[in-house]
Amino acid sequence: MIRTCFLLLISLAGIQASWAQRPSTLDASALDFYLIQAFQARTSTERLPLNHIGVQVQESVSGYLVTAVLEGYPAHDAGINRGDIIESVDDQSYHPVYSFNEPELAAEEFGADSLEHELVVRRGQNRMVLSLLPVFENLYDSYRTATLNSIQEFSVGNKVIGYIRLWGLSRNSNDLLSLSNIIAQLDHCDGLIIDLRNSFGYLDLQHLDLVFTDRSRYFDMAGASGSLTSLASSIGSNIDDPYRKPIAVLVNADTRGGPELFAYQLNKLGRVTTLGTASAGQLGDYRMESTDSTPVLHYQPANELLIDALPFEGRGLVPDTRVEYPYQQTTRGDPQYEAAVNALMGTI
Structure with a gap:
């Protein structure tokens, strides 16, 4: 039997709250930019690689809240979980793109990072110090x-x-x-x-x-x-x-x-x-x-x-x-x- 599928009817305020978390314009400072660019690229050579640790994040007051972790990638292997907050990398405030890629370079100029980085990650009231080597991949x-x-x-x-x-x-x-x-x-x-x-x-x-x-x-x-x-x-x-x-x-x-x-x-x-x-x-x-x-x-x-x-x-x-x-x-x-x-x- 085919079951009718209902669509969500939400208030205008709810729509605005949802889209506040998803900006309508993305530049190369946003991790989502590289995700969407890679999926839209017509050929594999057009997909922009970057150094990353395999997480999705949302900016929070004290860092970036981890919303998802890719299986088999550095964050997953290091034990970072959904709900953790990444506070810093190498004693600098964490940024999902520029903590591992040179901000002075254009996105197509990024190169592979061969150095491990020290991350401070908070889980609840506890902090962990982890060493991670990013991957360079689209x-x-x-x-x-x-x-x-x-x-x-x-x-x-x-x-x-x-x-x-x-x-x-x-x-x-x-x-x-x-x-x-x-x-x-x-x-x-x-x-x-x-x-x-x-x-x-x-x-x-x-x-x-x-x-x-x-x-x-x-x-x-x-x-x-x-x-x-x-x-x-x-x-x-x-x-x-x-x-x-x-x-x-x-x-x-x-x-x-x-x-x-x-x-x-x-x-x-x-x-x-x-x-x-x-x-x-x-x-x-x-x-x-x-x-x-x-x-x-x-x-x-x-x-x-x-x-x-x-x-x-x-x-x-x-x-x-x-x-x-x-x-x-x-x-x-x-x-x-x-x-x-x-x-x-x-x-x-």
């Missing part, structure tokens, strides 16, 4: 590698649950094939957790083909422009061997772009449940411009876009089960992940 490749590093299988009772954190969705043919192979490898699992929290990227219909048996059930789209035009029409056809077992999908306020549409469509299946908090409602495109030879990304909201005859921009997807997990929460355990496991165990 964030498209980092997100792809972290996705591969995230794959798990674990037993709960006599059931096996698979897990994958899709840090980014890509329309690259190699990435689509890789994801298809991953889902095939997890096909023996009794249930699957697809973690889309803090994810970004661009949806392709082939992503949905991994789970659906027929494209005729995909969402209707009107008013599409830019990167969304390739999704505006879908041809109904049978799909070979999709994943047919229960799925729990995790989303949060930093689930942006293609991953939001992925979760929205999955939520139409009766064997899929979504958990977490409402997604960003950010389906527009970023346009690259240069101001005084400085590259800047400007966000173009998809205000005219309708998904199944309803607006999505600035509203996002409301999950079936709301589970709060504030970034400031430093207690052990992940209540959203635990809720996903419990939801699957109730159905498999």
Whole structure:
């Protein structure tokens, strides 16, 4: 049975509060600039590499709050967790870009950093001093590698649950094939957790083909422009061997772009449940411009876009089960992940 998916209806004040955390203009001092630039680049050689430690962060009063940590990257290997605050690097205030890259250089001039750096990280009332060597890599490749590093299988009772954190969705043919192979490898699992929290990227219909048996059930789209035009029409056809077992999908306020549409469509299946908090409602495109030879990304909201005859921009997807997990929460355990496991165990 197809379940109706509800969109978040929020007040104007709520929209303003959400967008206050996501500036409509990004320059090379913002870590998000390198993420979006790398995903929008037409070729691998155009993706800008930078030295980084594999975190997403939000600026706070005493430093930068860690909102996500990429599996297998320096911060993860050093034990930095979501909810930690990075206060300083080498006795200087931490900056997510310029603590590891020369601020005097243009973004395309960054070079690999071969030195370890001393970070002061606060967790609750405790401080840690950690030595980290950044990686020099574009964030498209980092997100792809972290996705591969995230794959798990674990037993709960006599059931096996698979897990994958899709840090980014890509329309690259190699990435689509890789994801298809991953889902095939997890096909023996009794249930699957697809973690889309803090994810970004661009949806392709082939992503949905991994789970659906027929494209005729995909969402209707009107008013599409830019990167969304390739999704505006879908041809109904049978799909070979999709994943047919229960799925729990995790989303949060930093689930942006293609991953939001992925979760929205999955939520139409009766064997899929979504958990977490409402997604960003950010389906527009970023346009690259240069101001005084400085590259800047400007966000173009998809205000005219309708998904199944309803607006999505600035509203996002409301999950079936709301589970709060504030970034400031430093207690052990992940209540959203635990809720996903419990939801699957109730159905498999």
